Amino acid sequence: MDVADTLPGHNAGLEALLTKLQPLLDSGRMDNVVDVLALVSDLVDMLDGAMVEKLALLFEQATAVSWNVGNAARMATAQTQAEETPPSLYGLLSLLREPDTRRGVALVLRTLNVLGRQL
Template sequence: MNMNTHDETLQALAGKLRPLVDSQRLDNIVDLISLTSDLVDLLDQPMVEKLGLLSEQAAGAAWTAANSVRAAHAQTLAEAHPPSLLGLLALLRDEDTRRGVALVLRSLQSVGRQMGAQRADYIAP
């Protein structure tokens, strides 16, 4: 490669980079490359396996939740009238309903416990 071709190549590259420099997007690209490099350094085989397991569990939970909501939605649409208050309470006789309510209440209990632990950060000494 001779010197003229080399200079022309660099000038063409500089011309393509100019809009990125002017809009300060080149800094974002450099930051993204740096972040990617840091992630490559941090991700060892056990970490990759943990992330894979977490993503699999999250996908499973999302699938379960979506199916549950879809089934409940279809069942609710099939009802001619919305259930009365007593009808809603009658749902509590069903074992699956009680299991679902227990899940919701335990989830809320966990959120409340975490909020209680965080409360100390908001209370002035």
């Protein structure tokens, strides 16, 4: 039995809406839609100015990190492709003489250190 059949009076717009919603109602998926709407409503209630500011700062920091990593990967790829032959083992070790390389290695090692402490 359709829901539209049980309504007093026939409104064409309402009947069209109920016809489209009928599969959701029959399968129980309408409950999921209601749950998502309730979740969005709760989030709107929880978000105050300070929370929005914190989330914006977090998004800005994540964007900056991804931008820096992307730029570093593009630059390293371009430099590596510009070399005619792959560097030798000695050539790779000689990269450790450069301060920028040592800073990068130190960053990776410190990051691994922090991750190891958290495990």
